Amino acid sequence: MNTDVVVVGGGPAGLMLACELSLAGIRPLVLERLPEPSVEPKANGLLGQVVHMVDRRGLFERLSGSSGPPQPNSAYFMFAAMNLDLTLLDDSPIYALPVPQRRIVEVLVERAIELGLEIRWGHQVVGVRQDDEVTVDVVGPDECYRLRTRYLVGADGAHSVTRKLSGIGFPGVTYDRTTVRSAHVTVPATSIDQDTGALHVPGYGPVRPFQPHRTEHGGFSYAPLPGHPPLVSTTEWDQPETRAPMSLAEMRASIHRVLGADLPLDAPDGTGPHVLRRLSGGNTRVAERFGNGRVFLIGDAAHVYASGGGPGLNLGLQDAVNLGWKLAAEIEGHPPPGLLASYQTEREHAARRMVMNAQAQSALIAPGHDVGGLRDLFTELLGDRNTVQRLADLIAGADVHYDMGVPGAHPLVGRFAPEMAVHTSIGTIRLAELTRSARPLLLDLTDDASAATALSGARGAGDHIKIVTAKGESTDVTAVLLRPDSYVVWASSSPKPTAAELDALRVAASRWFGA
Incomplete structure (x- = not known):
């Protein structure tokens, strides 16, 4: 079977790319190794520039469940568990769309079906070879078969088979000191401040929702996501290794070590799926190349961040939108010179910005009195409007600027178009x-x-x-x-x-x- 594009991976990035190609008149084939869409709790929403992007494809209202355009967060946000006072800014670039990743996948699958796309669940790529096209060997539920395609795109995650089979390196840094524990829980209703939504921890004090707290012993956050049990998380350093299954008792003990106080919590209501996990260590890596011949990488296949799934999801969807129209122009036969090569240049730049963001925040939340001194200095700097603007733009991805090859052009050239x-x-x-x-x-x-x-x-x-x-x-x-x-x-x-x-x-x- 021959097709113009095979997309490996039926997660958010792969599905978004398939929809983009379809809008451009290309009919890709999506292969996903899982037998059905994953319901495993992963990222909890979209942040920054990507919220505008899903709005510009008519997906915002489906994802938000409400009518009207996106609205900025104009009050506060966090950088390395330090408050960013967004009221200092004329226009906040921080737009947040709290929606679980499995719902994002549901919406994108619905959209793909509307566009007439084929998604093959339970089909795994086991071989990739290139000549004037790409040969892809696939193992499906009932048969093994071979595809010939003009282009192959790996959207198959941090352990991307596509990347490995295409010989693309994945250099970066592995962090083995941190342990992150997360759990969906129930907390006593009397612990919640009805005016601010803050969680009151006896012996510690209030923890405002979605505002991470740092202590000398680690980090703690409380996230009451709409339609889901509250999610509590801790980050600790240099914890002893364990192979025991994660438990609520372990979650309670970790919270006590971090906050120096006990938080009453119980198992969440409902059948789930619910988060109850322990992640030891993490990776921050960027692929050596985002493309090799006729093979391209997007999303976690191209870049991962030790800070978790949120940044990768945001960048992955934007990778898809960047690559889709360029790949379609190449297939249709009217690409200007260098168009497809600009995918690597532009998206690697965005990925490197996120690496800087993730590594800086990791350094600023680490334990130690020297870090405490650095945080005191940052706290002073965060009273400056220009500093807040710069960090808010970095978090949102609003600082990404592409070289359009036009020196001395209008200030908007190379930037994401503002809403009007x-x-x-x-x-x-x-x-x-x-x-x-x-x-x-x-x-x-x-x-x-x-x-x-x-x-x-x-x-x-x-x-x-x-x-x-x-x-x-x-x-x-x-x-x-x-x-x-x-x-x-x-x-x-x-x-x-x-x-x-x-x-x-x-x-x-x-x-x-x-x-």
Whole structure:
């Protein structure tokens, strides 16, 4: 059997990539070794830039279970268990979508089925070879078979078979000092402050939800996720090894060591699945390459972080959106030079930023009086608006900037397009509603629609680029050209762009879309 793209892995990143390819007119095949979607509790939500991205594919309301666009967290957040006062910022980049990973998978499976995609559950890749195409050997529930595909994408996790079979190294750092324990529990209703939602620990004091606490003996967090029992977690260093099954008694003892106080807790209500786990050590690794010939890696197959599943999930979904349209352009035969290679450059940059974030936070929550001195200094720095902005942007991924090859361009070029509302003949529309087809988009808010006129006259532009003329609510941006992943390749703030600006628009369209 021949197909254009085989995606290995039916988790969030693999399913998101399959949906992106489908929107671009490509029909990939998804292979997942598990017999059905996993219900194992993993990441607990999406954070930052990726929340905007799922909104721009029409998935936010499905995932959130509520109507309306995403709203920023404008009060507080945490960096290494230190408070980030987001009220210091004019616009917070911290957007949080609390939703368990298994629900994200459910929604993406539903979307994939709507798009007519095939997902083969219980099919495991056991061989990969490349020539002018990729040969993939697969073991299914009833048979072994072979596929020929133009491209293979590994979205099969930290222990990626695709990565290993393709000979791509996975260098990084293994941390063996930490032990993280997590459990879904019930706590006495009298322990919860009805006004703040804080958990009162007798002998220690209040612990606000979703705000990790650090002591000289470790870390503690309390997360009452909507629709689920509260999740409590501890982090300790240099714990003795054990092979005993994790238990609530072990969770209670760990909390006592960390906080110096006992927290009354019991098993959670309901049938679950519930978290009750112990993780010893961890890895922070980034693949040597995100692609090798016709094989590409996304998500945990390309990068993992000792801080847990959340950062990897956020980055993995954005890997998928970055790679999808580029791979589709290659398959359709109209890619501009270097387009597919830019996946490696851009997403490795984002992964390295997250490595810095994860390692810095790990260092700042470690035990020790010297770390305490460093935290005291950071606490002072966190009273500075610019410091808070920089850390908030780092956490959210809003600091990611791609080189679009246009020196001295508009400040938005290379950055994720901000949300905006525009007025069209059919009413007011958000930018997120204009991007759901995953096509390049020119949004022209100029007085004379000169950007749209300039681009519609360019050879082939209409075949690839969606052109919308409208009136905007802001004068900061009057025209903007977006890639399908919502990153800006050209922008203007002129009511009537100059001839030089319009020439730059045509060059940017040709550089990224071959138009």
